[in-house]
Structures are given as C-alpha cells and as structure tokens.
Amino acid sequence: MARPVVLVVDDDPGVRESFRLILEDHYEVVDVPDGPGALDVVRASAVDLVLLDIRLPGMDGIEVLERIKALDEGIEVILVTAVKTVRTAVAAMKLGAFDYLTKPFEEDELLTLSRRALERRALEREVAFLRSELARAHDLDEIVGRHPAIDKLHGLIAQVARTSTTVLITGESGTGKELVARAIHHQGPRRDGPFVAVNPAAIAETLIESELFGHEKGAFTGAHQRKLGKFELAQGGTLFLDEIGTLRSELQVKLLRVLQEREVERVGGTRPVKIDVRFIAATNTNLKEAVGRGAFREDLYYRLNVVPVVVPPLRERIQDVPLLVDHFIRRDNRRFHKRIDGPSPEALAALQAYRWPGNVRELENVVERCVVLADGPVIQLNDLPLDVSLPQQATKVRAAEALPLNEATDQFERQIVLRVLERVGWNLTEAGRILEVHRNSLRVKLARWGVRAPGSEH
CATH class of the missing domain: 3.40.50.2300 (Response regulator)
Structure with missing residues (x-):
C-alpha cells in the first residue's frame, strides 16, 4: 500500500x-x-x-x-x-x-x-469515494425515462463525458439541464475534481464579475481580502454556467477570452492565472436568435456550442410521467417519512393529460405537495392542484381563449364527480347524497363519460 x-x-x-x-x-x-x-x-x-x-x-x-x-x-x-x-x-x-x-x-x-x-x-x-459512486448512480437515476429521446440523451452524455470539450445544453426551464451537466462531469475524467455551478441570472449585477473572476484585496470598497472566483474554484474540474444567455455583453467578452486563453484575471489583479477547467453552459433561450438580435456574441456562441445537447420538454415524452411520478414518490417517502403507494388511476390520468409548462421541475413540486398532504396511501384526484386536474380549461382560461360553456361545464362536472367518488370509495349512494343527485343519474353520467369504477370488469 x-x-x-x-x-x-x-x-x-x-x-x-x-x-x-x-x-x-x-x-x-x-x-x-x-x-x-x-x-x-x-x-x-x-x-x-x-x-x-x-x-x-x-x-x-x-x-x-x-x-x-x-x-x-x-x-x-x-x-x-x-x-x-x-x-x-x-x-x-x-x-x-x-x-x-x-x-x-x-x-x-x-x-x-x-x-x-x-x-x-x-x-x-x-x-468522497462513496459519495462519488452514489452521485454517479444518482445523476443517472435522476434522468428518469424510457422515451427514445432520453435513451439518446444517455448515449450522448456517455460519449461527451469521455472528453473535456465544451458543451452547450439547451432546453426549457425545468427540464433538468443541471442534472445532465452533473452526469457528464461524474462520468468523465474530471469526476474527482470539483463541480462548480453558477447562475449569472441569480447574482446581482454588481457582484457577478467578482463571483466569476474573483478579486484582489482592496480591488473595491468592501474587498477586505482576496477572493477566488468560480473559474479558479473549478480548477481540475467542471464549471457549469447556467442561463448563459443572461450574461452582460462586457462579461461575454471576458468569458470568450477565458475560453480562448484558459486564464483569468481577478478584479483588481495585474497578472493572469492559468486555469484547467471544463466548461459546460446551459440556456433556456434560443442563443442563435439572440446572436441575430445582437444580444449575444456570435464568436462566444460558437466557442460554447462545440457539442450541443438538447434536453426534451416533458410534454414530448409524456409516457415517462408514470416513471417520474414513481421516482419522486419513492424519494419523497424517504424525505418525509411517508408511505404513499402511488396515484389513483384517475389522478395518474390527470397527470398524463396535463401539458407541464414547468416540465419535470413542476411535476416534482406537484408530487412533493401531494405526498406531504395526502391523507391515505394513495394520491387521489382531489389531492392534485386544480390547474393539473382540469388542464384543458385552465390552459384556455390562462390563454384567454373562447371557452365553450357546455364543454367546460361537462368537464368540470366530471372532475367534481370523480373527486367525490374517490373520496367515498366509489359508493354511488353516498356520492349521490353529497352531490344531491340520484345514484342512477350518476350511473348515466359515468356511462356517458366512459368511466368505470376501479376493479369493475364491465
């Protein structure tokens, strides 16, 4: 030894x-x-x-x-x-x-x-070794799905990870771009180095340059000691620049120089510091369009876009929703010491019918809320937020489109009836009493909607 x-x-x-x-x-x-x-x-x-x-x-x-x-x-x-x-x-x-x-x-x-x-x-x-092993498995496990687009994404991550080339990850907000960046880092030769994530949009404009490049003692009021920036802190590892499209034009120039020269100069410094860092950037905007508008430097775009990786929105792989729901429920059961078995068929159907504008992050938040608030072992339709359980109408109202009254009324009535039936264990007599309608009327409505009680064969 x-x-x-x-x-x-x-x-x-x-x-x-x-x-x-x-x-x-x-x-x-x-x-x-x-x-x-x-x-x-x-x-x-x-x-x-x-x-x-x-x-x-x-x-x-x-x-x-x-x-x-x-x-x-x-x-x-x-x-x-x-x-x-x-x-x-x-x-x-x-x-x-x-x-x-x-x-x-x-x-x-x-x-x-x-x-x-x-x-x-x-x-x-x-x-650190045990954590890195867990993290490697965790990062891959977190990118959940069996859709061909996700299989392709896993393959691309494995290919890109073997090199130290610069990567640009694009995708809508909430699709999991940082998870992809972490997976690339943990599968690559820099896995034992630091993974430093920074979102310029989340840092005050007056501090962003100091955060990225660091500063020397006395560089500005309040700089009482030298501070290393994110570039230097990522030495030997990976720097993940999220929402890169929000970077100010003067900082775009400095970032381009860092990518070209592989060295940084601290604010108030007089000599460059060599860095050995892999760069992964991400954006939820179309940078090529931003280049056309003059909002993003063309030369920087091409420096970053060496290997493009696209993360698909959740609505394009909606069949992965059950897998993601199961994944989040298992995780949240551990976090909150709950024993939720899963969603009811009606709740799962509503989750799959929703368009998920906030993508996986929105689904994650909805499931967490349901796990925390659910009374029994099953997430019921009435546990879901209203805009998820009534997706078409919520979307139309938000978009201020013309709403067919009959269709909206029927859809709303269907969801209310299903919520009450779930609550009373599909006892039509009890549901009729609560809704103040005869149980035979409920049978007619359910037949019209093509809805059957769980476990019924006819």
Whole structure:
C-alpha cells in the first residue's frame, strides 16, 4: 500500500531537512522552498498533507493555503510559524487549515499532529469515494425515462463525458439541464475534481464579475481580502454556467477570452492565472436568435456550442410521467417519512393529460405537495392542484381563449364527480347524497363519460 505523501514548504533548508528526518520513516516526503513550487507539486502529484510555513518569499503562506484548497479542498494543511497570532490563526482556519504548529516544536508533537491530519484525510477520501459512486448512480437515476429521446440523451452524455470539450445544453426551464451537466462531469475524467455551478441570472449585477473572476484585496470598497472566483474554484474540474444567455455583453467578452486563453484575471489583479477547467453552459433561450438580435456574441456562441445537447420538454415524452411520478414518490417517502403507494388511476390520468409548462421541475413540486398532504396511501384526484386536474380549461382560461360553456361545464362536472367518488370509495349512494343527485343519474353520467369504477370488469 502506498505511503501518504507529505509536502514540506519552507524557505529554510535546515527546517526542511529537520522535517524530512522526523517524517521519512513514516511517510513519503517532498520539500520545496516557496509557494509556486508547492503549487506545482500539488498539481502534478497526489499530496495528502502540506506542512506550510507562514512566512515565505513572494507568495505568503495564507495565499498558498488558499490556492492549495482551490486546487484540492481535501488536502490537509498544517501551518507552521515562529509567532502564533490570533488574527493569522483565524484567517487560516477560515480558509480550511487543519491546525497550527509553532516553532520550535517537539518531534512527538509533529508526528501526532501529522497522524491526526492524515487520518482525517483518509476518512474524507473514503467518504468522497462513496459519495462519488452514489452521485454517479444518482445523476443517472435522476434522468428518469424510457422515451427514445432520453435513451439518446444517455448515449450522448456517455460519449461527451469521455472528453473535456465544451458543451452547450439547451432546453426549457425545468427540464433538468443541471442534472445532465452533473452526469457528464461524474462520468468523465474530471469526476474527482470539483463541480462548480453558477447562475449569472441569480447574482446581482454588481457582484457577478467578482463571483466569476474573483478579486484582489482592496480591488473595491468592501474587498477586505482576496477572493477566488468560480473559474479558479473549478480548477481540475467542471464549471457549469447556467442561463448563459443572461450574461452582460462586457462579461461575454471576458468569458470568450477565458475560453480562448484558459486564464483569468481577478478584479483588481495585474497578472493572469492559468486555469484547467471544463466548461459546460446551459440556456433556456434560443442563443442563435439572440446572436441575430445582437444580444449575444456570435464568436462566444460558437466557442460554447462545440457539442450541443438538447434536453426534451416533458410534454414530448409524456409516457415517462408514470416513471417520474414513481421516482419522486419513492424519494419523497424517504424525505418525509411517508408511505404513499402511488396515484389513483384517475389522478395518474390527470397527470398524463396535463401539458407541464414547468416540465419535470413542476411535476416534482406537484408530487412533493401531494405526498406531504395526502391523507391515505394513495394520491387521489382531489389531492392534485386544480390547474393539473382540469388542464384543458385552465390552459384556455390562462390563454384567454373562447371557452365553450357546455364543454367546460361537462368537464368540470366530471372532475367534481370523480373527486367525490374517490373520496367515498366509489359508493354511488353516498356520492349521490353529497352531490344531491340520484345514484342512477350518476350511473348515466359515468356511462356517458366512459368511466368505470376501479376493479369493475364491465
């Protein structure tokens, strides 16, 4: 079994040699004199623990710590200093340092601290592996469906994932574009790197540039310390840019440069930072039309649209609704400690008749609501929102179309009768009493609608 790798970063050759003599019987030891050398080792090798001196020439220990964590958040870092100040300790702990070691130190103190840090590293690696295995299965499981369009989507994900090429995912809101992006990431060679998702539309315009590119200390009012942007945080992994069509024109120019040069410059910075990131973008708008209107840069569009992936709307694969409903019910049963078996035939028919303008996300929300509010083990028609259980009329009213009164009245009457029948277990006498009509009248109506009681053969 390979021994853990410990990287020692100190500009004093004597200190580096002391660390090596104490540690080399237990671990593989690599030592460098400065921050850039440390980052080169972290990029090129599998490092488990870094012993990092605070005072280094050029790039100080706090900056090196921040950049190491950006490259691999799981690497444990112990800061070494001659003077332990509270302010520095707080800053280091906020950035993810494991602990502090103050010079001069005892050999046992160093070995004990290193052992504890490496034990946590081993545990976190095991947890990360198990989570990645679950996530890989989860991402594929979440893209639920047997429609040919979904089978084709699974095949395209598998093909695209093997490369690091840029991908543009298009689809209506709620179709699951981020799930597709995550599936591409988890099936690809960058699966062990970070997956960083950012939606420019959800970030205030004044903050978006800082969020994406990061900023240097003092770059603007309130910039009290350096901050790494999403591009740098995604180093070695995947950056998912959702709703890319909302990006302002000046940021489109900067994004194009990042895609071309593979480097970013922080706000207030003076030197570029090289990045190794896979880009996946998504949009619910027609970017080609936006290019024609001058709202989106043509050169950026072609940079992003290397491999287009289209996610179909739910209405085009309506036969997948039962599978999705079953999937969401099983998940929500676990989340809310419920025991819902499924929808009634009438409820399922209503779910399949609805057009789902909000796509899978809307269906997910409807099922969650039904699981939470359902009294019994079956989701009944009356548990569904009215616009789902009366889809044609709701759609027509929303669109302000002419509504045939007789047809609307008959459809509404049908849904009310079915809701009451479900509630009373299809007891026609009891339903007639509630509705104040004779049970024979109900029989006539049901026959006209072609509706039969569950389990009836005739």
